[in-house]
Amino acid sequence: MQNSAATLYQQLADDLSLAISRGTLPPGSRLPSVRRAAHSRQLSLNTVVSAYRVLEDRGLIEARPQSGYYVRARLPSPARQAGTESGPASPTKHAVLDLIGTVLQAQQSEGFIDLALACPRGGDFYPGNKLARLMGQILRRQPGMVSTYALPPGSERLRTQIARRGMDLGMTLEPDNIILTHGCMEALQLALRAVTRHGDAVGLESPTYFNLLPLLASLGLKAVEIPTDPQTGLSIDAVEVLLAEKRIQALVAMPNVHNPLGCCMPLENKKRLARLVNRHKVPLIEDALYAELQFADTLAPAVKAFDEDGWIIVCASYTKTLAPDFRIGWMEGGRFGVTLRKLKFASSVAQPAVLAETLGAFLESGGYDHHLRSLKRRYAAHVEKVRGLIARRFPAGTRATQPQGGFLIWLELPEGCDSVALFHAAMAEKISLIPGPLSSPGGRYRNAMRLSCCYPLDERYLAALVRVGQLACEQAAPPHGPS
Numbered sequence: 001m002q003n004s005a006a007t008l009y010q011q012l013a014d015d016l017s018l019a020i021s022r023g024t025l026p027p028g029s030r031l032p033s034v035r036r037a038a039h040s041r042q043l044s045l046n047t048v049v050s051a052y053r054v055l056e057d058r059g060l061i062e063a064r065p066q067s068g069y070y071v072r073a074r075l076p077s078p079a080r081q082a083g084t085e086s087g088p089a090s091p092t093k094h095a096v097l098d099l100i101g102t103v104l105q106a107q108q109s110e111g112f113i114d115l116a117l118a119c120p121r122g123g124d125f126y127p128g129n130k131l132a133r134l135m136g137q138i139l140r141r142q143p144g145m146v147s148t149y150a151l152p153p154g155s156e157r158l159r160t161q162i163a164r165r166g167m168d169l170g171m172t173l174e175p176d177n178i179i180l181t182h183g184c185m186e187a188l189q190l191a192l193r194a195v196t197r198h199g200d201a202v203g204l205e206s207p208t209y210f211n212l213l214p215l216l217a218s219l220g221l222k223a224v225e226i227p228t229d230p231q232t233g234l235s236i237d238a239v240e241v242l243l244a245e246k247r248i249q250a251l252v253a254m255p256n257v258h259n260p261l262g263c264c265m266p267l268e269n270k271k272r273l274a275r276l277v278n279r280h281k282v283p284l285i286e287d288a289l290y291a292e293l294q295f296a297d298t299l300a301p302a303v304k305a306f307d308e309d310g311w312i313i314v315c316a317s318y319t320k321t322l323a324p325d326f327r328i329g330w331m332e333g334g335r336f337g338v339t340l341r342k343l344k345f346a347s348s349v350a351q352p353a354v355l356a357e358t359l360g361a362f363l364e365s366g367g368y369d370h371h372l373r374s375l376k377r378r379y380a381a382h383v384e385k386v387r388g389l390i391a392r393r394f395p396a397g398t399r400a401t402q403p404q405g406g407f408l409i410w411l412e413l414p415e416g417c418d419s420v421a422l423f424h425a426a427m428a429e430k431i432s433l434i435p436g437p438l439s440s441p442g443g444r445y446r447n448a449m450r451l452s453c454c455y456p457l458d459e460r461y462l463a464a465l466v467r468v469g470q471l472a473c474e475q476a477a478p479p480h481g482p483s
Contacts (some may be wrong), residue, residue, distance in 0.1 A: 008047050009043075009051040010051075012041065012043065012047065013051040013052075013054040013055055013058075016031070016051065016055060016060075017055065017060060020060050020071055020074075025071050026071065027071050027072065028070060028071060029070065029071050030068055030069070030070050031052070031061060031069040031070065031071070033068055034048045034049055034052070052069055055069075056388065057384060057385045057388055058384040058388055059072060059074075059075060059384065059385075059387050059388025059390070059392070060074075060388070062392070072391060072392075074391075075387055075390060075391040075400050076399045077230055077231065077399060077401060077402060078230040078261075078399045078400070078401060078410060078411075078412045078448075079399070079412070080230065080231065085227070085238070086203070086224050086225060086226045086227065086238050086241070086242055086247075087206075087224060087225045087442060088224070089201035089222040089223065089224045089247065089248075090223065090441065090442065091216075091217060091223070092213040092216060092217050092223060092441040093441065093442060093443050095437075095443060096213060096437055096438060096441065096442075097213065097217060099420070099423075099435070099438055100210055100211075100213065100214060100438055102427075103116055103117075103423075103438065106427060106432040107432065111430050112430045113431050113460055113461065114432050114455065115431060115452060115461070115465060115468065116432040116433050116434045116450075116452060117434075118259065118320070118406075118407070118408060118452050119324065119452075119454065120320065120407070120454040120455070121455060122456060124378070124456060125375065125378070125454065126321075126322060126323060127322065127362070127367065127371050130362065130367060131322070131323055131359075134358050134361045134362055134365075135358045137361075138354060138357050138358060138361065139354065145353050145354050146354060148353070149349075149350075150350040150351060150352055150353040150356075151349070151350050152179075152341065152344065152345055152349070152350050153178075153350075154180040154350050154351050154353070154356050155180070155351075155353060155357050155359075155360050157356075157361065157364060158180065158328075158356045158359055158360030158363070159175040159176075159178040159180070159330075159360075160175045160360070161359075161360050161364055162175070162178050162330050162363075163175045163178060164363075165292075165363065165368075166332075168292075169256075169292075169299055169301055169304075169305065170305030170306075171301075171305050172305075173332050177333070177337055178330050179330065179331050179332070179333065179337075179340055179341055179344055180328065180329070180350070180351040181315075181317070181328075181329040181330060181331055181351070182327050182329065182348050183317050183327040183328070183329040184315050184319065184329045185211065185215070185329075186329060186344075186347065186348065187315035187317070187329045187330065187331040188212070188215065188252070188287065188315050189215060189219075190340055190343045190344055190347065191285040191313045191331065191333070191336070191340070192215070192216070192219055192221065192250065192252075192285065193219065194333070194336045194340050194343055195249070195250045195283040195285070195313075195336060196219070196221055196249055196250050197249075198219070198221070199220060199221070199222070200221055200222070200249040200250065201221070201222045201223070201224050201247060201249055202221050202223060202248060202250045203224045203226050203242055203250070203251040203253075204216075204224065204225060204441065205226055205228040205233070205234050205253055205254065205258065206225035206226055206444065207228065207260055207261065207410070207436065207439030207440055207444075208252075208259075208439055208440070208441075209254065209259045209260070209439070210434065210438040212252060213438075213441055223441035224242065224247060225440060225444070226238050226242070230263060230401050231263055232263065232265060232266055232269065233253075233258055233263050233264070233265035233266075233269065234253050234255070234265060234269075236269050236272050236276070239273065239276060240276055243276055243277070243280040243282055244280070248282065249282065250282065250283050250284075250285060251277065251282060251283070252285045252287065253273075253284060253285075253303070254287040254288075254289070254290070255269075255270055255273070255286065255303050256288060256299075256300055256302060256405070257291060257403070257404060257405035258290075259406070259408055260408050260434070260450040261401050261410050262401050262402075262403025262404055262405065262408055262409065262410070263401070264300050264404045264405070267300065267301070270301065270302075270305075271306050273303055274303050274304075274306035274307055274308070274312065275308075277311045278307065278308045278311050281311060283312070283313060283336065284311060284312045284313070285313050285315065286304055286312055286313065286314045286315065287315055287316075288302055288314050289315070289316055289317060289319075289320060290320065290406045292321060293320065293321065293375070293376060293379065293405045293406045293407075294376075294405035295379075295380050295404060296405075302314060304332070307334060309335070310335030311334060312334055313331060313334055313336060313340075314331065315329065315330075315331045316329065316330060316331075317329030317330065321371075321372065321375065322362065322368070322371075323355075323358075326352075326355040326358075326359065327351075328351055328355055328356055328359055376405070379405075379407045379453065379454070382407060382453035382454070382457055383403055383407060383409060385453075386451065386453045386465065387400055387402070387409065389462065389465055389466065389469070390409070390411065390451075390469065393465070393466050393469035393470070393473075394411070394469040395414050395469075395472050395473045395475075395476035396414065396476075397414030397415075398412070398413055398414060399411065399412040400412075407452060407453040407454040408450060408452055409450070409451045409453065410449075410450055411448060411449050411450075411451065412447060412448050413448065413449070413472055413475075414447075414476050415447070415476075417447050417476050418446055418475065419433075419436045419437070419446060419447060419448055419449040420435045420437060420446065421475065422468070422471055422472055422475060423449075426471060429467060431464045431467060431468060433449055433450070433451065433468060434449060434450035434451075434452075435448075436448030436449055436450070438450075
């Protein structure tokens with residue numbers, strides 16, 4: 001009975017969501033009263049109330065005292081990027097690197113509320129108990145594993161499962177070509193070391209994942225910011241110009257569930273990108289960290305799926321989906337495989353065998369797909385709830401992405417707002433967030449910010465988010481106060 005009731009209220013919520021998205025129920029229109037909706041649909045009052053609460057959490061409707069439920073004005077998406085001009089190659093500004101250090105330092109301070117980092121925490125997001133049982137079984141069968149040095153290439157069981165799962169993203173991978181790494185960051189670092197030299201220029205999406213900036217700086221590489229659209233991702237026209245003019249020696253991109261925009265590149269764009277890098281013989285380092293967290297039931301393929309001659313290196317890990325502290329990542333290096341294996345051995349030799357075997361056993365057991373479905377539902381609900389709160393509590397004119405997966409939301413605040421000033425004001429109240437300039441080597445996006453929804457949405461988290469909205473409203477208010 002409970003499952004039936006849950007299906008009924010979810011169905012009603014989905015039907016009304018569709019009517020709102022199509023304009024059948026336009027902004028400002030009044031929804032049928034709870035009693036009227038219950039009577040017309042032959043549902044219980046509680047079922048209708050539950051459906052309306054789902055719509056409230058999604059930010060689609062609002063309750064007005066003594067009046068009823070009304071369709072809210074939708075939270076607009078960030079403006080689409082026009083043009084294809086990329087900036088000149090340049091090192092990351094020191095101010096940006098210093099600001100990244102400040103954000104990371106805040107995570108170590110007691111009492112901070114984290115709206116910043118993409119680091120899910122707690123049993124709600126990871127199958128910790130199942131992994132612990134599997135590890136115990138493995139150690140009971142092979143107690144000598146912990147007293148033996150792990151050597152390359154590492155767990156065959158895990159590499160086989162990675163190759164099998166790669167098929168879901170359209171990739172044909174061989175277990176022998178998969179290199180296990182210390183998280184996705186080591187994979188990205190090894191890839192950059194394999195394909196660049198000090199002083200080379202690397203194309204980056206703009207905005208981009210902020211930790212790429214200190215990585216490039218540490219390797220003496222210059223960044224070229226490439227326009228990236230909030231709905232369609234990396235500008236392929238801009239990439240084509242850069243490649244034709246030989247202005248970049250490598251390219252790093254996140255085509256599926258982009259960080260921080262949450263978008264997935266259209267299929268034709270992916271195919272075109274693969275053709276371009278193969279034709280110009282410029283390596284593409286594809287960050288597929290969030291690719292399995294796409295909300296769609298059928299996953300969109302990786303660009304690596306269309307690689308013709310090995311010029312695409314794909315990197316990923318299980319830190320966001322299974323076990324963050326295991327730090328198990330992987331990469332498939334195409335034509336750069338031999339070089340990458342040598343660099344991995346010189347860097348950190350191999351990954352711990354017991355951890356890799358545990359992940360391999362979990363993937364082999366078939367529990368991963370069930371876990372992923374549950375995780376994606378949870379993140380989709382979190383994203384909708386946070387977007388609804390942004391629509392209600394942030395300044396008028398705020399825009400926010402509608403992610404196609406993952407748990408990150410990119411906000412563009414209205415004119416007059418400064419996300420760096422907002423960051424410092426929030427820090428003073430022990431709230432951490434990611435200001436926009438951290439996502440740009442040149443310190444762009446002063447009016448933008450990134451929020452992370454990968455934590456339990458408890459009272460403390462929600463109160464912190466509301467407070468950030470209040471601070472932003474204070475920034476956006478005209479000098480003589482609100483009209």
